[in-house]
Amino acid sequence: MGIEQIKELVSNMTLEEKAGLCSGENFWNTKEVERLNIQKIMLSDGPHGLRKQDAQADHLGVNESIKAVCFPAGCLTAASFDRELLTTIGEAIGEECQAEGVGVLLGPAVNIKRSPLCGRNFEYYSEDPYVAAETANAFIKGVQSKKVGTSIKHFLANNQEHRRMTSSSEVDERTLREIYLAAFEGAVKSGKPWTVMCSYNKINGTYASENPVYLTDILRKEWGFDGCVVSDWGAVNNRVLGLSAGMDLEMPGSGGINDALIVEAVKNGELEEKVLNETCVRILDVTYRYLENKDKSAVFDLEKDHALARKAAEESIVLLKNEENILPVSKEKKIAFIGEFAKKPRYQGGGSSHINSFKVTSAMESVSNLGLEYITYEQGYQTQKDETIEELKQKAVRAAKNAEVAVIFAGLPDNFESEGYDRKHMRLPDCQNELIEEICDIQPNTIVVLHNGSPVEMPWIHKVKGLVEAYLGGQAIGEAVVNVLYGKVNPSGRLPETFPVRLEDNPSYLFFQGEGDVVEYREGVFVGYRYYESKKAEVQFPFGYGLSYTQFAYSNMKVDKNSINDTETIKVSVDVTNTGTVTGKEVVQLYVSPALGNILRPVIELRGFEKIQLEPNETKTVTFTLDKRSFAYWNTAIHDWHVLSGKYTIHIGKSVRELVLSSSVTLESTTVIPVRYDLNTTLGDIMKNPRGKAILEAGQAQMFAGTQAKEMEETAQDSSGAINDEMMQATMEAMPLRQMLSFIPGMRREMLQQLIDALNNN
């Protein structure tokens, strides 16, 4: 139905029908308007599978949902750095939605991983907004190609679970733009999600659900969002304020209470009916996008999607350590699989994203299917409590000793990490660390496979030879891990986040969770690697890191222009060759380092990535196009993106720490930033203006003749070198104009004012 027809439909609705349309009929459906033959649609979680509840509903994954397929969670799929893969997963889930009559899938979740402690990091993609946006964009395109909507969430600055319903994220304008908004911006502009889900929290004191700056000014006016905003479940505070701010659909609804408030507000003039009409148009537009494209032939093929879940995990698992090429392991070797997660993998997180998986394949089951002779298993630790059961541990140590290789499946149990609360520390359970240490003491060939939604500290890292990061890998993770361990799959995932050595190293450490309901994002734009790189801090594993069973060589980096102005684009290309003996995939990463300037900036930022597959000896050329945004920062004086004129370095890297090639380019800004001069403008700042420089230099001779400044200069020459030229220069540059009245005899206020006027009037 076209927008004009929808407007017509809305004009035939009563005030009560319109107010009613703005909230859910129940937990998962919008309302019908029988009189006008308007049907309801169903929304369901998301993001990494379908959690459709037919009977008892809830938003915490407590009650049963239909049997479905659990794909790897966002923490793992983001590690694929593979847009195509994300689109394929999106298509599969979109098809499942069509088969199940679900009109909107509640995802993707793109909140930035500000701290490793956020309980919901497992659902989120990255600490980097570009990776988060690109991953989300690819996923949205996949789901929506099936004419099912997505709901990109949780908008905005919802980066912790602690007091998420009431806390206020206090974030400065530039940090919001460069980090937290940017994760949504890219995906909204290019993926065009049908809906955006506003978060529970406040942003700088105003609830996200009633914040016109984000819901209307930025989302709709700046980014061109043409869908509808849905509240997170129960995120509405003041319904009428929310409506005016651009919050369209309240979910799950308020039993009619808020609908009545809307009616009252229109009647008493507090709310313009026009606003309500526009809201209804947006809700109906999304409703009909789905209703008119219901696909009766869609099928939910559980086994086919299980196979895709396995492939997704295989393409995303990150190989973090491979000393002496312990991996892949030979099928002839006697291997002890140790740890409860080998039999019962932790493959998804708790809360609203919890999928009722129709089956789960464990590593033990998968390895048994290979018919290998020499595999043993010991549980090693328990997951109910963080307490060592001595007997379990001893048996595991013995099994490890009797094997040629020990593979320990470790990770975070469910109660260590979940929606609803944050982690208390960054450690694995003590009982698991103890087990790993003891096994390493007797078995030099130890490999650890991790199941976790967010980084963990690794006190044993120097003792293990292999480390495989499987994150929360979905229901087919066991097969995927076995295929990686035995080399059927060559791992190609890269970390979409930094693994710090200790929690205390994380830039948000001192401020995470805040005080009461006030959470100040004091680390500003220095989130994740933006901080670690700027500080040259030691990390456990850097952003972008991951190994392969083959090697790649980089050569022939080309930049098509050496200097551009900020309205132009630049092309960067590089050749990548597989120099090893097996087929593999490489994630080619492009970073930009800004020129040194007055602006406080991260020393390096990711501005592009491409994943390519290469046969042994094969070479491919990868090309990137960079534009203004690749070099810009958010300038709060002009409230816009701004490029400082100067030199920038473009790096090609294997990770943010392993930059292999680089080239520089000079950028010229086309933005004139107006400067206002006054008595407190420094001489240094005036000298930066060519006119100011000319005026000052012309007047310099007489100005300084016989002045205190002159005396100071002479003193400097006389002194024992304690006062040097640099110091004089710095003193002059830092001097505000008004001080000339004190230091230059005969200087009058009118003279300075003339100078100021001349500069201001240009």
Ligand code: BGC
């Ligand atoms: C979560 C959302 C989810 C919704 C519905 C909320 O508690 O924050 O991500 O989509 O519940 O289950």
